[in-house]
Amino acid sequence: MSTAASTPLFACSRCFSRHPFEELSPGEQLCKECRGLFPVVKCTYCRSEFQQTSKSNTSSICKKCEANVKLYGKPTACEYCNTIAAFIGNKCQRCANSERKYGAAVTCEQCKQRCAFDRHDDSKKNMLQVDGKLLCWLCTQSLKRALARTKQHLSVDKHKHRGHNSHKDKRKSDMMKSKNSGDSLNESQPSEKKSKLNPLQGELDPNSSDHVVAMTQLKETIASLQKKVQQKEMELLSKDKLITELKAQHHNNTTDLRNEMKNKERMNETKFTLMNTKIQNLLKEVATLSKSAKKNNKNTKSLLSNTENSGSGTDSPSTN
Template sequence: MKRCCYCRSDIPDAKSNDLQCAKCKKNEAKYQRKPTNCKYCQLPAAFFENKCVWCAHSERKIGPPVTCSECRLKAAFVRDPLKKDKPALCRLCRKSRNKSKETNLSEKSSESGKGSPIKRKNDFLDDQKSKVLKTALLDESGIEQIQSEQFFVIQQYKDQILDLKKKCSEKDKIILDRDKQVQFNHL
């Protein structure tokens, strides 16, 4: 599954070559600019008021964020502060924890120790085949994730280069204006 280069949400249509989710495309068209880093979760998905859509919505509905217990960013929004047994997790940490739980549950459900020795042997062989297939799929999804992260970094570098070029051209213009003023004053 591909992920959006800005908000890191899953892109459902894996066939398309899009690197942005529909929500980020819509916001980029709406605000007519590239997003900045969110002041809470640090994802480059803040189109308005230096907050991404998720953090802005959570702040409006729940309140100010608290520190995430895993990544230590102040980006965890706790719905019920009285529940101390659940750790305060930000959106990305919660997402990765849920994904790891899903893989653990699928592995546990495939394990079986009951039945005849022949059935156990067949189950073992089936489990081995499924594990090989899972690792192959995980490798592919890991490669896609790495590629999308690399694209994200490349995009950030391109944006920085454009900003620096813009600053250089502005400074060149200022220098040329000053040179004209100096030449005019000497005449």
């Protein structure tokens, strides 16, 4: 039984063609042909990359965040990495899991935010330890993309350089054949014809100054292109850093505004409570004064009635 026949095959989740498991994309389980039909985008919330699976559905939210939105509503900014992915509480799931597993967050050496996690003894598996620097997840992904682009550019340049070398070897082979044929002609022809062929051999010499100059120019061009690529990568990293800083500043400004609004609401509630208390006290005083005034009026009327009655008794005539 052949090895190919014994290898288990798995179906593509889109076209249902069967392939070895390692040829399918992680997560979506798509084959190479289906992967090429749809772009890879970043999730608006968690910033992780995923591949769209339908041309009609161009959503930039991954399935996990989409499910969380339906369950918990729109997320808020994570207090560590500032991604808008905190569905429960004030931390995104990535930072919450890392904090629970590796302890408190530390400062990222790239974006200078307190959003990296030191894995300590797990350094062999620590994918966030890049070139001896402790980076957060976002900066690590950005650096990996930059390194991948650089590697791709270098691979293209190397391929071009190999093509140039093969072309150069072919030219050398042709020149050697031409030289050998020239030598054989020189042996059979008179000395006059031999003197006419010698200048041509000098022009085809691979060690001539023109050939060396051309090779030097090509090497300088390759070095210049590689330098430009590195500069572009540094500019991209700088822009990513600036974007992260702006996000952090926006998050801080939003937090300050929210705190200010909460303080004003608290002050207004305190004033409202004091005014209500004062009004209640004034109403009690009004009720007390009103009751006292009614009592005084009643006493006054009683006194006047008694006075009138005593006056009428004094003025009445004697019966004797």
